[in-house]
Amino acid sequence: MTTMERLAVPLDDIPEDRRHVYEAEPLLSARNLGITFGRVVGLDGVSLDLYQGEVLAVIGDNGAGKSTLIKCLTGAYVPETGEIYLAGNQVTFRVPQDARAAGIETVYQQLAVIPALDIASNLYLAREERRKGPLGSVLRMLDKKGMRERAATAVQNLGIQTIQNMGQAVETLSGGQRQSVAVARAAAFGSKVVVLDEPTAALGVKESTSVLNMIKQLRENGLAVILISHNMPHVWEVADRILIQRLGSCAGVITPSSHDMGEGVAIMTGARKLT
Amino acid sequence: MTTTSNAAAEFSRRRLSPAQRIQHLLHAHPWLSPLLILVLTTIVFSALNGRYLAPNAQSLLLQQVAVVACLAIGQTLIILTAGIDLSVGSITILSMMTMASLAANSKVNGGLAILIGIAVAVGAGFLNGILVTKVNLPPFIVTLGTLSIFTAIALLYSGGASIQEDRLPDLINWTGTSIALGPFRFTVGVIMVLLLYGVVGFALTQTAWGRHVFAVGDDPESARLSGVPTKRVLLSVYSAAGLIYGLAAWIQIGRAGAASPNGIVDANLDSITAVVIGGTSLFGGRGGVIGTLLGAVIVGAFTLGLSLAGVDQQWRLLAIGVLIIVAVSLDQWIRRVKA
Numbered sequence: 124m125t126t127m128e129r130l131a132v133p134l135d136d137i138p139e140d141r142r143h144v145y146e147a148e149p150l151l152s153a154r155n156l157g158i159t160f161g162r163v164v165g166l167d168g169v170s171l172d173l174y175q176g177e178v179l180a181v182i183g184d185n186g187a188g189k190s191t192l193i194k195c196l197t198g199a200y201v202p203e204t205g206e207i208y209l210a211g212n213q214v215t216f217r218v219p220q221d222a223r224a225a226g227i228e229t230v231y232q233q234l235a236v237i238p239a240l241d242i243a244s245n246l247y248l249a250r251e252e253r254r255k256g257p258l259g260s261v262l263r264m265l266d267k268k269g270m271r272e273r274a275a276t277a278v279q280n281l282g283i284q285t286i287q288n289m290g291q292a293v294e295t296l297s298g299g300q301r302q303s304v305a306v307a308r309a310a311a312f313g314s315k316v317v318v319l320d321e322p323t324a325a326l327g328v329k330e331s332t333s334v335l336n337m338i339k340q341l342r343e344n345g346l347a348v349i350l351i352s353h354n355m356p357h358v359w360e361v362a363d364r365i366l367i368q369r370l371g372s373c374a375g376v377i378t379p380s381s382h383d384m385g386e387g388v389a390i391m392t393g394a395r396k397l398t
Numbered sequence: 399m400t401t402t403s404n405a406a407a408e409f410s411r412r413r414l415s416p417a418q419r420i421q422h423l424l425h426a427h428p429w430l431s432p433l434l435i436l437v438l439t440t441i442v443f444s445a446l447n448g449r450y451l452a453p454n455a456q457s458l459l460l461q462q463v464a465v466v467a468c469l470a471i472g473q474t475l476i477i478l479t480a481g482i483d484l485s486v487g488s489i490t491i492l493s494m495m496t497m498a499s500l501a502a503n504s505k506v507n508g509g510l511a512i513l514i515g516i517a518v519a520v521g522a523g524f525l526n527g528i529l530v531t532k533v534n535l536p537p538f539i540v541t542l543g544t545l546s547i548f549t550a551i552a553l554l555y556s557g558g559a560s561i562q563e564d565r566l567p568d569l570i571n572w573t574g575t576s577i578a579l580g581p582f583r584f585t586v587g588v589i590m591v592l593l594l595y596g597v598v599g600f601a602l603t604q605t606a607w608g609r610h611v612f613a614v615g616d617d618p619e620s621a622r623l624s625g626v627p628t629k630r631v632l633l634s635v636y637s638a639a640g641l642i643y644g645l646a647a648w649i650q651i652g653r654a655g656a657a658s659p660n661g662i663v664d665a666n667l668d669s670i671t672a673v674v675i676g677g678t679s680l681f682g683g684r685g686g687v688i689g690t691l692l693g694a695v696i697v698g699a700f701t702l703g704l705s706l707a708g709v710d711q712q713w714r715l716l717a718i719g720v721l722i723i724v725a726v727s728l729d730q731w732i733r734r735v736k737a
């Protein structure tokens with residue numbers, strides 16, 4: 124397959140200063156992913172390629188299969204058909220921690236934070252750090268203080284000032300604050316790919332801007348980002364390419380320079396076909 | 399701290415009413431309410447009868463609650479995962495009769511008999527765990543079924559007869575040995591239970607495993623998406639509970655001076671009562687073993703206090719019933735905590 128075919132958009136549609144991103148082999152590829160839920164087809168043979176240092180946005184109507192797509196990519200669902208390749212090698216993610224171990228961090232739409240646990244415990248859930256010395260190695264004692272300090276840094280990096288106390292239970296946070304915690308977790312631990320399913324849905328203007336800046340920063344650092352959003356201005360601001368999901372399959376890939384928001388929405392709703 | 403962050407902190411501080419503050423406090427420390435109840439009962443009962451606070455009375459209280467307090471540790475672990483264990487008593491009886499029969503009838507060495515008895519309890523807990531995680535049955539149904547199954551096996555194996563302590567090796571009876579500590583008299587069993595509380599309390603609050611137990615109980619799907627191996631955590635919880643019931647079986651033999659298949663008939667409800675009064679939520683994800691220990695002691699305190707005051711024991715039943723309902727209502731209120 125040529126780069127052109129994988130990109131699914133003409134190279135001319137990519138700004139000149141971003142084209143170098145597409146010279147390398149794709150970091151994450153999916154071919155023909157499919158899954159059904161009883162009689163509902165969740166995903167009907169979707170393929171995508173994701174490059175290091177790019178932001179790939181996924182847009183589509185409610186129920187178009189956006190969340191299902193990224194759940195299949197990150198081990199939350201095991202797809203019934205299709206293959207996933209990471210840096211050219213085929214991988215199978217049976218559970219979310221498989222994808223995590225491969226460097227893929229995800230903010231799921233339902234956030235996946237534990238209300239009863241505090242912020243630091245949520246950030247470090249399933250990757251807890253132990254104390255140094257025998258307290259950690261023999262007694263398996265957690266380094267609570269260290270984790271709290273590093274959690275505070277991660278939250279500050281997102282520019283969130285209303286969250287002060289890392290020992291605060293997540294259930295006492297507002298919806299937007301919870302979302303910030305989930306985003307901070309993904310940003311802090313993603314080493315190759317960060318997947319964000321509507322990360323700004325509950326956020327205020329300032330917090331949304333922080334998340335968009337964080338996405339740009341991640342791209343700058345050479346990570347690959349998948350962003351699902353219903354907010355078209357956000358998508359057109361940060362995306363390199365935009366994958367349009369429609370009725371469980373891919374209706375096409377566009378770029379912010381090849382199509383404007385109106386055209387994107389028209390394809391998304393089926394009012395217009397991608398030519 | 400910057401001015402903005404001060405303002406933010408100020409903002410969140412100002413919103414709390416006194417009731418909300420109590421709600422937050424109880425939310426962060428679920429053992430505070432049982433502690434308050436225990437302090438109040440102690441004040442009332444010692445006022446009714448001066449002997450209530452005497453070291454020998456308090457020592458007796460601990461000995462009386464030791465076995466239920468031990469079983470309640472396992473029950474706490476399971477309830478923290480939003481489960482419930484109705485097979486507590488049956489696993490304990492199965493383990494106890496295995497130990498005693500092996501030693502008394504099959505002439506197996508005492509230490510080995512204890513180990514096999516505990517292994518049987520771990521196996522029984524593990525079976526519950528497999529049915530919950532792999533067959534995906536609700537814990538209530540699983541343990542309702544195994545309650546009958548394990549009881550039947552225990553009765554069939556032991557022939558339904560008690561085995562008195564004189565037929566058992568010293569090591570099996572050792573848990574009943576009393577040790578003087580100042581004016582107090584502890585038994586080996588009581589000390590074992592207190593140590594067990596320390597170990598499980600540590601594991602729950604200081605280790606990653608403990609975090610995962612709370613996470614699985616609070617929101618299993620989020621825990622799974624966050625990378626917690628939820629099934630493995632549940633299996634470990636049910637197996638650990640089995641281990642604890644096995645130890646309780648050994649302690650029960652020392653306490654009762656016999657292994658009797660109908661020795662601890664009320665163990666299921668008593669252990670759940672201790673957990674609930676101790677402030678652990680039946681919905682999972684909130685609570686801990688310190689509260690459970692207090693809960694078990696509160697039940698014992700009513701038994702002792704009312705008998706010292708010469709009051710009919712039926713009042714104890716009534717009081718415990720009221721406490722259970724108060725504790726669960728309190729939990730509902732605490733669960734509604736908001737920022």
Ligand SMILES: Nc1ncnc2c1ncn2[C@@H]1O[C@H](COP(=O)(O)OP(=O)(O)OP(=O)(O)O)[C@@H](O)[C@H]1O
Binds near residue numbers: 160164185189
């Ligand atoms: N676990 C599931 N069980 C049954 N059906 C499911 C499940 N997950 C998704 N679906 C179905 O698959 C389809 C796609 O759902 P999905 O959540 O991927 O949509 P989405 O594009 O993320 O929508 P939204 O914008 O509302 O988040 C829907 O018809 C949905 O009902």
Ligand SMILES: [Mg+2]
Binds near residue numbers: 232
């Ligand atoms: Mg979705």
